[in-house]
């Protein structure tokens with residue numbers, strides 16, 4: 001029988017029935033499988049996909065990623081071209097609005113972001129309550145969540161003007177909160193945002209100004225930070241972005257939603273990996289210790305942090321750019337000796353069958369921490385440096401999700417593996433159980 005192209009024919013061997021399911025954009029709709037039943041009482045076929053290894057959860061026009069060919073584009077523009085030619089705020093505008101800004105649009109956008117870099121004085125007081133050694137990601141996450149109480153109208157997510165206002169506020173305030181958390185731990189007075197500085201220069205001024213009227217950032221370092229921010233701005237449906245979409249799908253306000261995304265980012269398998277890479281390099285210490293470390297990884301006792309990616313099965317294009325940025329940064333700061341260990345580690349890993357077979361390459365986190373450390377950041381600040389620019393991607397994806405008529409509250413199904421129905425047993429009849437068995 002001649003079948004329509006762009007369809008999938010499925011024969012259910014349980015019933016010998018055949019179904020024709022449309023294929024579009026290389027996908028079938030999981031809901032189309034629901035018609036496949038063994039009888040009227042059957043719920044219908046579902047897909048089982050732990051960790052969403054093969055499930056597209058949305059349609060998105062923001063970021064294109066081809067993991068096999070090592071391609072990353074924002075709104076169609078190759079990441080390499082954006083990193084070479086744009087400022088971070090220009091890329092932020094592109095990601096949020098879909099087009100590169102004209103000069104006038106960029107000026108207006110920059111002014112709007114700058115106008116919203118200040119935080120309420122009570123936010124400062126709130127942050128003073130953190131312990132002196134509080135982790136910066138914990139401070140960022142909770143302070144962003146607290147903003148929800150400062151802007152109660154933010155919950156009106158159906159109003160595009162109000163939505164836009166929160167997007168601008170969040171992009172503006174993120175570096176301020178991050179810098180305040182940095183200085184809080186050092187016991188330094190907070191530095192207020194300076195509207196005459198660029199996004200990264202202002203951040204550096206809020207971090208590192210001491211008694212001078214204004215911290216004079218090296219143009220090479222502020223540009224390097226700008227490039228790193230561009231590279232981290234979005235990465236389609238990663239763990240934190242999926243969290244942003246899932247939490248946002250319940251129509252929680254954007255501050256609560258962004259705080260949830262920050263929580264997801266903080267894990268060592270996601271954004272927290274950059275911090276772990278530095279710890280790993282510090283532990284390895286010398287090139288001589290690398291083979292022993294690699295053996296531990298191959299034996300399954302350790303992970304080579306900063307290696308591997310769910311989607312990239314080829315070199316991560318961001319890691320390639322970051323490696324170049326490292327050379328420029330070291331010209332100013334002096335060479336971070338950890339780079340030599342990292343390069344050697346990469347060389348050995350990339351020629352080892354274990355890593356080749358599994359297509360494990362350095363990811364964005366492998367080299368970024370080495371640069372951040374050379375610039376003066378401590379490892380526990382690194383994930384914050386990921387979170388500031390990723391806020392742009394989270395918000396763009398959140399906005400896209402809210403405008404997508406196909407999206408509803410995220411609510412996956414499960415395959416129940418527990419006990420079938422059983423009758424209640426009164427306490428006196430339950431006997432004694434070893435604690436370890438509970």
Ligand code: CMC
Pocket residue numbers: 238268269270271272273297302303304305306307308309310311358360363364365
């Ligand atoms: N070191 C050693 N072995 C690894 C590593 C690694 N870094 N990553 C994956 N593997 C092995 C893994 O053990 C498995 O081996 P086997 O087939 O023998 O069981 C195989 O490679 C496939 O790995 P997986 O865990 O099934 O892959 P995944 O897609 O579920 O995980 C990952 C992706 C990024 C969580 C993982 O590669 C990893 O844990 N990497 C280290 C942490 C890291 O650098 N994370 C940053 C990711 S990039 C930035 C971001 O998105 O946040």
